[in-house]
Amino acid sequence: MNVRLLGFALCVSFFVVPAFADDTVKIGYIDPLSGGGASIGEVGLKTFQYLADELNAAGGLNGKKIEIVPLDNKTNPQESLIQAQKAADDGVRIITQGNGSSVAAALTDWVSKYNERNPGKEILYLNYAAVDPVLTNAKCSFWHFRWDANSDIKMAALTTFMRDRTSIKKVYLINQDYSFGHAVESAARAMLKEKRPDIEIVGDEFHPLLKITDFSPYIAKIKASGADSVVTGNWGQDFALLLKAAADAGLQADWYTYYAGAAGGPTAIKQTGLSHRVFAITEGVPNSASEAAQKWEAAFRAKLDVALFYPRAVNEMRMLAMAAAEAKSTDAKALAEKLEGMKIEAFDGGVAFMRKDDHQLFQDMYISSFGVLDPGAKFDEEGTGWGWKLIGAVKANDTILPTTCKMERP
Amino acid sequence: MLQLIAFSTLNGVLYGMLLFMLASGLTLVFSMMGVLNFAHVSFYMLGAYFGFEIERRLGFWPGFFVAPLAVGLIGAAVERFGLRRLHRLGHVSELLFTFGLAFVIEEIVQMIWGKLPVDYRVPPSLDFVAFRLFDTTYPAYRMFMLVTAVAIFAALVVVLKRTRVGLVIQAALTHPDMVAMLGHDVPRMFMLVFGAGAALAGLAGVIAGPALVTQPSMAALLGPILFVVIVVGGLGSLAGAFFASLLIGLIQTFAVAMNGSLAEVFGPVAPPFLGDLWQVTIAELAPIIPYLLLVIVLIVRPTGLMGTRES
Numbered sequence: 001m002n003v004r005l006l007g008f009a010l011c012v013s014f015f016v017v018p019a020f021a022d023d024t025v026k027i028g029y030i031d032p033l034s035g036g037g038a039s040i041g042e043v044g045l046k047t048f049q050y051l052a053d054e055l056n057a058a059g060g061l062n063g064k065k066i067e068i069v070p071l072d073n074k075t076n077p078q079e080s081l082i083q084a085q086k087a088a089d090d091g092v093r094i095i096t097q098g099n100g101s102s103v104a105a106a107l108t109d110w111v112s113k114y115n116e117r118n119p120g121k122e123i124l125y126l127n128y129a130a131v132d133p134v135l136t137n138a139k140c141s142f143w144h145f146r147w148d149a150n151s152d153i154k155m156a157a158l159t160t161f162m163r164d165r166t167s168i169k170k171v172y173l174i175n176q177d178y179s180f181g182h183a184v185e186s187a188a189r190a191m192l193k194e195k196r197p198d199i200e201i202v203g204d205e206f207h208p209l210l211k212i213t214d215f216s217p218y219i220a221k222i223k224a225s226g227a228d229s230v231v232t233g234n235w236g237q238d239f240a241l242l243l244k245a246a247a248d249a250g251l252q253a254d255w256y257t258y259y260a261g262a263a264g265g266p267t268a269i270k271q272t273g274l275s276h277r278v279f280a281i282t283e284g285v286p287n288s289a290s291e292a293a294q295k296w297e298a299a300f301r302a303k304l305d306v307a308l309f310y311p312r313a314v315n316e317m318r319m320l321a322m323a324a325a326e327a328k329s330t331d332a333k334a335l336a337e338k339l340e341g342m343k344i345e346a347f348d349g350g351v352a353f354m355r356k357d358d359h360q361l362f363q364d365m366y367i368s369s370f371g372v373l374d375p376g377a378k379f380d381e382e383g384t385g386w387g388w389k390l391i392g393a394v395k396a397n398d399t400i401l402p403t404t405c406k407m408e409r410p
Numbered sequence: 411m412l413q414l415i416a417f418s419t420l421n422g423v424l425y426g427m428l429l430f431m432l433a434s435g436l437t438l439v440f441s442m443m444g445v446l447n448f449a450h451v452s453f454y455m456l457g458a459y460f461g462f463e464i465e466r467r468l469g470f471w472p473g474f475f476v477a478p479l480a481v482g483l484i485g486a487a488v489e490r491f492g493l494r495r496l497h498r499l500g501h502v503s504e505l506l507f508t509f510g511l512a513f514v515i516e517e518i519v520q521m522i523w524g525k526l527p528v529d530y531r532v533p534p535s536l537d538f539v540a541f542r543l544f545d546t547t548y549p550a551y552r553m554f555m556l557v558t559a560v561a562i563f564a565a566l567v568v569v570l571k572r573t574r575v576g577l578v579i580q581a582a583l584t585h586p587d588m589v590a591m592l593g594h595d596v597p598r599m600f601m602l603v604f605g606a607g608a609a610l611a612g613l614a615g616v617i618a619g620p621a622l623v624t625q626p627s628m629a630a631l632l633g634p635i636l637f638v639v640i641v642v643g644g645l646g647s648l649a650g651a652f653f654a655s656l657l658i659g660l661i662q663t664f665a666v667a668m669n670g671s672l673a674e675v676f677g678p679v680a681p682p683f684l685g686d687l688w689q690v691t692i693a694e695l696a697p698i699i700p701y702l703l704l705v706i707v708l709i710v711r712p713t714g715l716m717g718t719r720e721s
Contacts, residue, residue, distance in 0.1 A: 034626065035525075036625075036627060038526050206693075211697070213631065214622055216421045217662075221667050223546055237527070249417075249547055
């Protein structure tokens with residue numbers, strides 16, 4: 001019995017000791033690893049682990065090793081808070097999250113409250129993809145930093161691009177029924193009205209988030225509306241399955257999207273046969289990136305067998321490392337103070353900067369289309385033989401939108 | 411408009427028939443054994459995963475025949491070694507057993523195939539456009555699903571109404587003691603029906619897998635709707651399950667196609683406290699309409715559309 005107990009104690013200590021070791025910095029990755037969002041949550045996790053390995057090889061954060069702690073939130077805000085609390089109890093002081101603005105809103109509230117109640121144990125929240133504008137406006141927080149362009153910035157760039165495409169007459173909006181989907185819809189409506197008042201919005205749809213496995217009824221409706229273009233902020237399987245249904249029904253329309261490049265998206269687009277008729281707004285296009293970025297991405301793809309869907313994650317981790325080096329600390333408050341206003345050469349080129357007023361990163365944004373590869377283009381996606389082609393770019397300074405954030409600093 | 415109606419009908423009937431393949435087994439098991447089998451949708455998921463596993467090794471068609479059989483065997487084993495032992499402890503333990511089993515199956519599936527959707531593909535022999543109507547194409551695979559579901563329905567009707575086995579099953583539905591008195595092995599029959607129900611669910615999984623994403627959450631996504639179907643149809647009624655499946659399939663598909671909201675009917679100004687509700691379109695309500703129907707049916711007609719008993 002005693003031997004068993006000893007063995008048990010040994011096992012436990014074996015697992016627990018590294019958790020309290022002083023030479024690691026743990027980053028809690030709170031994103032879906034099961035359920036409808038899992039396909040992209042998994043890609044995000046691999047990306048962050050790759051980035052952590054890269055930084056660790058170069059000495060980590062001030063000599064401390066970075067460890068990514070995966071925490072499955074099932075794209076559910078309540079579950080996210082449980083995971084965040086668990087992470088905090090385990091000594092995690094930096095969390096990163098991206099999928100789902102509903103999750104992000106819950107997390108940013110929780111982090112602010114937690115930090116108020118636990119002085120000296122503050123948590124830093126790095127948001128790499130939740131783009132509801134409210135997170136850097138009404139709900140902004142000193143502890144929250146966002147690396148992705150917010151929804152309004154993306155829609156402004158997309159609609160400016162749409163303004164000059166005179167073939168667009170009838171637009172259909174389809175979005176996920178939660179805060180982010182509604183943000184996309186209202187921005188699209190307002191901006192299209194301003195830039196192209198002649199465009200008729202023939203449909204405006206919200207569907208449940210990550211629950212639909214057959215979009216055929218929605219596609220039938222789009223088809224019946226006579227739309228020539230569809231605008232959608234859908235991500236994850238909600239994009240891939242939407243396009244799959246469009247392919248099945250033979251829908252011939254142009255697609256203006258945020259996240260067409262995520263896992264499963266390219267495969268579905270290829271099925272529709274719509275070459276260079278699906279457009280996406282992103283912070284990087286692999287086929288026209290700088291040589292250094294292409295080399296980096298080639299190594300990334302060779303190792304993980306997925307595309308770098310999150311160049312912003314690269315910017316995030318690099319800026320985190322810079323902040324740690326400058327602050328000579330990995331304490332959340334010290335890091336936050338260094339991140340505010342920080343400038344960096346972005347992964348895909350151009351200077352990106354973290355606006356101090358609201359902790360929104362501004363960076364060059366690109367519009368690209370997906371289709372048959374140009375000769376000489378390096379990267380195709382998901383083995384389809386099709387890839388992204390740069391169509392237009394917006395300079396970081398032209399993406400700046402005002403903020404209503406009244407930041408409370410500790 | 412005509413186009414929308416035509417395709418919504420097709421999609422609705424297809425979804426309804428798929429629901430029926432699941433509901434038929436569930437409702438038969440319920441009426442015979444008095445057990446609401448929470449693990450029934452898990453058999454559907456197992457069917458999809460078995461189908462996928464066989465598909466990637468041997469191709470789609472072997473999976474189409476073998477996977478449902480395998481799921482049926484598992485179902486029969488669950489009845490023989492699980493439910494039958496619990497039977498004397500009463501319905502609550504049986505219910506809890508199936509409830510737990512659903513979780514166990516989901517965890518096992520995640521352990522073996524992972525949490526991500528698996529790449530279960532439509533077989534090349536069915537990967538073409540079946541027909542084109544009003545400029546919209548309809549994939550052959552969907553036609554195949556529809557035909558399979560209708561064939562299964564026809565086979566079920568024939569077996570239950572025209573064969574001796576069917577007669578005995580029907581008798582056992584209402585008078586199990588009497589059937590046992592007459593010398594039939596009722597427990598064995600329970601096992602067969604349970605196994606057949608599981609096999610039907612498995613077959614539904616095999617054909618739905620490539621079209622509706624094979625992933626560990628597929629059981630949880632379909633489960634609640636299935637209970638709505640059998641309650642609305644009337645617990646234990648096969649005909650009820652058939653009509654309720656079609657009804658719910660069509661309602662959900664058509665609801666998505668509709669745009670009406672209270673604001674459109676009564677004008678844009680909402681009365682106090684109804685601000686958001688006023689603007690919600692029928693399409694946005696589509697996912698909850700079946701549950702609304704469930705509540706209404708339970709209030710107005712607790713036995714369901716064609717049910718005969720209330721429990």
